[in-house]
Amino acid sequence: MQKIEQVTGRAVPLPLDDIDTDRIIPARYLRCVTFEGLGEHAFEDDRQQDSKHPFDDARYKGASVLVAGRNFGCGSSREHAPQALVRWGIKAMVAESFAEIFFGNCTSNGVPCVCVPADAVKQLATAITANPQEPVTVDLQALEVSCGKLKFACTMPNSARSSLTTGQWDFLAQLVEAADEVRATAKKLPYLNGFVSA
Amino acid sequence: MSGRQNLFNRVWDLHTVRTMASGQTQLFIGQHLIHEVTSPQAFQMLRDRGLKVMFPERTLATVDHIIPTDNQARPFFDLLAEEMMSAIEKNCREFGVTLLNLNDSRQGIVHIVGPEQGLTQPGITLACGDSHTSTHGAFGCIAFGIGTSQVADVLASQTMALGRPKVRRVGVDGKLHPGVFAKDVILHIIRKLGVQGGVGYAYEFAGSTFDAMTMEERMTVCNMSIEGGARCGYINPDQTTVDYLRDRPFSPKGAEFDRAAKWWLELASGPDAEFDHKVSLQAADIEPTVTWGINPAQSVGVNEPIGAVSTFPAEEQKGIQEALDFMELKELQKLRGVKIDVAFIGSCTNGRISDLREAAKIAQGRKVSSHVKALVVPGSQQVRAQAEAEGLHEIFKAAGFQWREAGCSMCLAMNPDKLQGREICASSSNRNFKGRQGSPTGRTLLMSPAMVAAAAIEGSVADVRDMM
Numbered sequence: 001m002q003k004i005e006q007v008t009g010r011a012v013p014l015p016l017d018d019i020d021t022d023r024i025i026p027a028r029y030l031r032c033v034t035f036e037g038l039g040e041h042a043f044e045d046d047r048q049q050d051s052k053h054p055f056d057d058a059r060y061k062g063a064s065v066l067v068a069g070r071n072f073g074c075g076s077s078r079e080h081a082p083q084a085l086v087r088w089g090i091k092a093m094v095a096e097s098f099a100e101i102f103f104g105n106c107t108s109n110g111v112p113c114v115c116v117p118a119d120a121v122k123q124l125a126t127a128i129t130a131n132p133q134e135p136v137t138v139d140l141q142a143l144e145v146s147c148g149k150l151k152f153a154c155t156m157p158n159s160a161r162s163s164l165t166t167g168q169w170d171f172l173a174q175l176v177e178a179a180d181e182v183r184a185t186a187k188k189l190p191y192l193n194g195f196v197s198a
Numbered sequence: 199m200s201g202r203q204n205l206f207n208r209v210w211d212l213h214t215v216r217t218m219a220s221g222q223t224q225l226f227i228g229q230h231l232i233h234e235v236t237s238p239q240a241f242q243m244l245r246d247r248g249l250k251v252m253f254p255e256r257t258l259a260t261v262d263h264i265i266p267t268d269n270q271a272r273p274f275f276d277l278l279a280e281e282m283m284s285a286i287e288k289n290c291r292e293f294g295v296t297l298l299n300l301n302d303s304r305q306g307i308v309h310i311v312g313p314e315q316g317l318t319q320p321g322i323t324l325a326c327g328d329s330h331t332s333t334h335g336a337f338g339c340i341a342f343g344i345g346t347s348q349v350a351d352v353l354a355s356q357t358m359a360l361g362r363p364k365v366r367r368v369g370v371d372g373k374l375h376p377g378v379f380a381k382d383v384i385l386h387i388i389r390k391l392g393v394q395g396g397v398g399y400a401y402e403f404a405g406s407t408f409d410a411m412t413m414e415e416r417m418t419v420c421n422m423s424i425e426g427g428a429r430c431g432y433i434n435p436d437q438t439t440v441d442y443l444r445d446r447p448f449s450p451k452g453a454e455f456d457r458a459a460k461w462w463l464e465l466a467s468g469p470d471a472e473f474d475h476k477v478s479l480q481a482a483d484i485e486p487t488v489t490w491g492i493n494p495a496q497s498v499g500v501n502e503p504i505g506a507v508s509t510f511p512a513e514e515q516k517g518i519q520e521a522l523d524f525m526e527l528k529e530l531q532k533l534r535g536v537k538i539d540v541a542f543i544g545s546c547t548n549g550r551i552s553d554l555r556e557a558a559k560i561a562q563g564r565k566v567s568s569h570v571k572a573l574v575v576p577g578s579q580q581v582r583a584q585a586e587a588e589g590l591h592e593i594f595k596a597a598g599f600q601w602r603e604a605g606c607s608m609c610l611a612m613n614p615d616k617l618q619g620r621e622i623c624a625s626s627s628n629r630n631f632k633g634r635q636g637s638p639t640g641r642t643l644l645m646s647p648a649m650v651a652a653a654a655i656e657g658s659v660a661d662v663r664d665m666m
Contacts, residue, residue: 016517017514017517018393018394018493018517020493020629020631022629022631022632022633022634023631023632023633026611026633026638027610027611027612027634027636028611028612028636030235030263030612031235031264031276031278031279031282032238032278032282033238033239033285034238034239034242035239045632045633045638046632048638070394071393071394071427074393074394075329075424075425075629075631076328076329076610076629077236077327077329077331077343077344077345078235078236078345079236079239079345079346079347080346082345097394097397099394099397099427100397100398100427100429101329101343101344101345101424101429104344104345104348105345105346105347105348108345108347109347118513157361158220158221159220159221159222159361160220162219162220162221163219166219168219171218171347171348171351171358171359172247172249172347172350172351172354174218174219174224174359175224175351175354175355175357175358175359176249176354176355178216178224178357179252179355181215181216181224182215182224182252182355182356185213185215185226186226186253186356188212189212189213189226189228190321190457190458190461191228191319191321191322191458192228194450194454194457195450195454195457195458195461196457198457198460198461198464
């Protein structure tokens with residue numbers, strides 16, 4: 001897979017806390033057998049209730065970095081949520097924190113999610129709002145997020161970071177390689193051997 | 199068991215296949231459950247790579263999210279839902295996975311079916327493409343909600359890549375007041391620890407309050423671990439667990455059951471078990487609890503005023519005000535007396551037979567308020583059959599509740615059961631997110647099933663203790 005060491009692009013600010021995956025992609029759009037076409041429905045209900053939603057703001061059209069608040073992506077495990085954001089154009093996310101299942105789904109799709117302190121989210125959102133043309137860089141090697149003169153250290157679990165930077169985020173390929181070890185583990189499990197090994 | 203290792207780490211170590219290049223663990227998954235919504239793309243991923251399902255007998259499929267709960271005749275009126283039904287039927291046939299379809303008396307919500315069939319057992323690892331998979335932890339297993347890419351991982355390799363979480367012991371001790379249920383306990387825990395307090399942790403729920411609970415009550419508690427940010431939650435197996443599993447269709451039989459039971463009981467975290475973090479709460483402090491906001495931590499006791507906005511941390515105040523505005527509630531307001539439009543009893547949180555029994559006790563001999571639309575949706579066909587054998591459906595129908603077929607129904611707005619416009623729903627489900635119940639502007643008040651029944655009758659949020 002492609003090595004993902006750095007993402008640079010214009011950003012869209014959404015510095016709210018506890019944005020759940022039902023808001024990212026309303027459940028009615030999960031009635032599908034592929035992930036095609038989800039991008040246009042990202043944040044659909046929020047956008048209908050807020051004419052100034054950043055995802056409808058022409059200044060952020062073409063943005064590829066999402067800047068969000070605390071606990072972004074909480075709730076449902078639906079991979080449709082990162083898929084909708086990716087199809088809208090998002091390639092990396094910066095937030096105060098992420099919900100775990102959402103974070104894992106993003107990593108499986110090659111989308112880096114890095115955490116910065118609340119104050120950095122605020123400063124980034126202010127800078128992007130003031131100048132939406134200013135690109136934001138998420139650097140996974142340096143663990144740094146920058147926007148113009150602003151520069152913040154960011155964090156990311158080492159496992160996700162190394163998977164992305166070494167291009168080994170296709171977990172499925174690695175997992176199936178270990179088929180023999182998987183069978184050996186299964187044999188040791190009490191509930192798979194009539195509880196004789198218990 | 200003696201020793202310092204807690205159940206979580208013991209089970210994790212047992213299922214570790216290897217350490218991957220990323221440093222994550224390749225973890226064996228003993229039981230995989232799938233449903234129609236998060237599996238079609240996963241099967242396609244296998245097809246695209248020419249992969250098979252590695253252990254088809256260790257995956258079980260059912261249908262729950264998109265199915266109607268009134269008219270289930272095929273083809274469904276909703277053609278998108280019909281397409282998803284056809285997809286899971288075709289995928290299960292092609293890949294050799296057993297499907298509990300609508301015409302199978304074992305069908306139901308995936309998290310109700312697993313335990314009911316005896317597939318959910320202590321000491322196993324379990325995964326399902328649904329965040330409420332944490333439910334199964336009630337049996338002392340490790341159960342993870344996963345995304346679709348991981349569904350593909352488990353199908354193809356019976357494993358997934360995961361970092362080991364830390365383990366927090368959430369202790370609750372003492373006897374619950376009458377009218378306080380398992381739902382109130384977990385809402386209280388989430389209120390105290392927050393919706394992201396559990397990120398990075400597995401929750402061990404331990405203490406005399408959980409020891410006294412039935413398996414169904416324990417499932418309600420573990421079900422909502424994810425609403426507190428914890429990807430999995432569990433309760434140590436004990437004699438209650440063993441008794442529940444005896445004679446279930448997929449439980450071990452005879453001498454094998456005795457060996458299993460011995461092993462299950464030995465897995466439990468002992469008195470010297472170590473944890474990364476511990477918290478302690480008291481059962482006596484828990485009241486019948488109702489949510490007032492747009493996440494499950496935003497709750498109060500039914501007779502307790504919502505806090506003043508100024509009493510919340512400064513960085514949260516804007517969000518608190520937005521939640522109140524969305525709900526059309528005010529700071530310092532009490533929930534009791536708030537008029538409701540819809541009452542929903544069901545879901546993987548509270549759609550089990552004991553939930554219906556508690557709700558029926560309240561409904562018995564009373565009438566649903568004339569302005570309220572009230573639904574009772576059993577969590578599985580077996581729950582439905584048991585309720586009918588006990589005559590609960592007659593009690594509900596006589597009171598003016600609709601009696602439905604098994605499914606996820608109004609918990610999540612993927613089927614015809616939805617709120618309309620600004621309706622307010624007293625709901626026994628698990629999420630009060632904006633738009634969760636199908637209307638983008640609809641409003642949800644989470645509470646126990648008995649409290650939902652009380653609200654349906656009163657026409658507004660009521661204190662169930664007045665009707666007991």
